[in-house]
Amino acid sequence: MDPRIREHAEIVVDHSTNVEPGDNVVISAPTVAENLAVALHEVVGDRGATPIHLASDSRAQRAYLRSVDAENLDTPTHAKALYEESDVLIRVRAEANATEQSDVPPEKQAAHAKARQPVQEVALSKRWCLTQFPSQANAQLAGMSTEGYENFVWDAINKDWDAQREYQARMVEVLDPASEVRIKSSDVTDVTMSVDGMKTLNDHAEKNLPGGEVFTAPVPDSVEGEVLFDMPLYHQGREITNAHLVFEGGEVVEHAADNNEDLLTEVLNTDPGARRLGELGIGMNRDIDRFTYNMLFDEKMGDTVHMAIGRAYDECVGEGREANESAVHVDMIVDMAEESFIEVDGEIVQRNGTFRFEDDFGE
Numbered sequence: 086m087d088p089r090i091r092e093h094a095e096i097v098v099d100h101s102t103n104v105e106p107g108d109n110v111v112i113s114a115p116t117v118a119e120n121l122a123v124a125l126h127e128v129v130g131d132r133g134a135t136p137i138h139l140a141s142d143s144r145a146q147r148a149y150l151r152s153v154d155a156e157n158l159d160t161p162t163h164a165k166a167l168y169e170e171s172d173v174l175i176r177v178r179a180e181a182n183a184t185e186q187s188d189v190p191p192e193k194q195a196a197h198a199k200a201r202q203p204v205q206e207v208a209l210s211k212r213w214c215l216t217q218f219p220s221q222a223n224a225q226l227a228g229m230s231t232e233g234y235e236n237f238v239w240d241a242i243n244k245d246w247d248a249q250r251e252y253q254a255r256m257v258e259v260l261d262p263a264s265e266v267r268i269k270s271s272d273v274t275d276v277t278m279s280v281d282g283m284k285t286l287n288d289h290a291e292k293n294l295p296g297g298e299v300f301t302a303p304v305p306d307s308v309e310g311e312v313l314f315d316m317p318l319y320h321q322g323r324e325i326t327n328a329h330l331v332f333e334g335g336e337v338v339e340h341a342a343d344n345n346e347d348l349l350t351e352v353l354n355t356d357p358g359a360r361r362l363g364e365l366g367i368g369m370n371r372d373i374d375r376f377t378y379n380m381l382f383d384e385k386m387g388d389t390v391h392m393a394i395g396r397a398y399d400e401c402v403g404e405g406r407e408a409n410e411s412a413v414h415v416d417m418i419v420d421m422a423e424e425s426f427i428e429v430d431g432e433i434v435q436r437n438g439t440f441r442f443e444d445d446f447g448e
Contacts, residue, residue: 087120087235093121093239094121094124095128096246096294097214098128099128100291101292102213102214104134104212105132105134106133107135108134108135110172110174111137111168112126112139113176114179115141115180115181116140117221118178122177134172141176143180144185146186150189160201160203161201161204164201165203165207168207168211173213174214177216178216178217178218182222183222183226184322187321189322191351195355198413202412209399214293217238217242217381217382219238223379226377237375241295241372242294242295246296247289249289249290249369250287252369256440257287257299259441260299260301261301263430265279265280265430266278266303267428267429268312268419269425270421270426274310274312275310275311276312276332277307277308278308283301283401283403283406284302284401284402286299286301286401295381295382297373298366299369300364301364301401302365302398302402305407307335308362311330312330312392315418315420316376316383316419316420317376318417321348324344324345325344325348326343327341327343328342352415358396358412362393363414364393364398364414366391367427368384368386384418388422389422389438390427392417394411395413396409396410396411396412421437421438422437422438424437
């Protein structure tokens with residue numbers, strides 16, 4: 086087995102989820118990620134915890150969603166019960182076919198997300214980690230060789246996370262006490278939002294692995310302006326390009342996309358909260374230096390900002406502040422490398438992808 090797989094597993098268990106003796110651990114991984122699942126079981130066993138393995142399968146879920154009537158999609162209470170009895174949840178992503186669910190109707194995907202919301206609520210209350218195994222299908226989606234994609238994934242994951250935390254802390258110091266943020270990019274994107282009273286978190290791979298972002302939650306009704314998400318969104322096996330959202334009073338009042346606009350519409354129609362922003366994130370992982378059609382990596386990429394429609398993370402919501410509630414949380418990315426800036430309380434803190442605390446900020 087590649088020694089990087091064992092290192093990957095150790096980071097998940099020791100850094101991201103802090104597995105302790107006696108913990109009940111659920112490991113969810115597809116067959117294509119078997120080597121990582123094996124390594125995770127070894128490390129969990131070394132730590133004196135007890136794992137259960139769930140073999141996730143995109144083909145099986147596709148079969149179910151295509152056959153079931155949307156009105157018969159109920160909350161899987163048995164999954165909820167399993168999570169309630171667990172201490173740690175580890176989920177591994179890896180695709181045998183990255184477009185397996187592309188022919189599942191969007192309305193069924195939206196209904197499925199709503200049905201699973203109570204399960205998701207329990208999952209997010211646990212120690213959890215979402216990570217990626219470098220499968221051939223994901224390499225192909227990224228336009229890379231298998232070896233090249235393996236190197237890319239493990240360079241982004243197997244790194245000094247304490248050093249990354251310290252680097253990102255400088256942006257947390259800027260954003261956490263802030264009242265208003267403005268994002269400006271190219272001729273279209275110009276959006277403002279209040280983050281007053283919200284909390285800014287430093288993602289150094291405690292939940293998502295890889296980590297590499299600083300993120301917060303906007304005040305739900307404060308978002309004004311428009312955003313062109315000029316990097317593609319790969320969602321439910323389909324690609325949405327140039328998603329364009331217009332916000333008034335915090336709500337999406339107009340939207341468009343160059344392709345698969347119907348999918349974007351279904352996401353926005355999931356529930357009232359799906360038309361509001363739940364997250365503003367700033368990518369800061371410089372080892373993620375290319376777009377790969379994988380949001381777990383792409384949203385952490387340096388020179389980018391991402392915004393998520395839908396659910397806000399509770400940890401970001403300050404005391405007395407409203408949390409945006411939704412069954413969905415869908416991230417979309419703006420390229421900030423050129424003709425762009427981030428302004429915090431009237432001061433530019435990033436210009437063309439470079440932060441004010443970096444050497445070439447003034448150039």
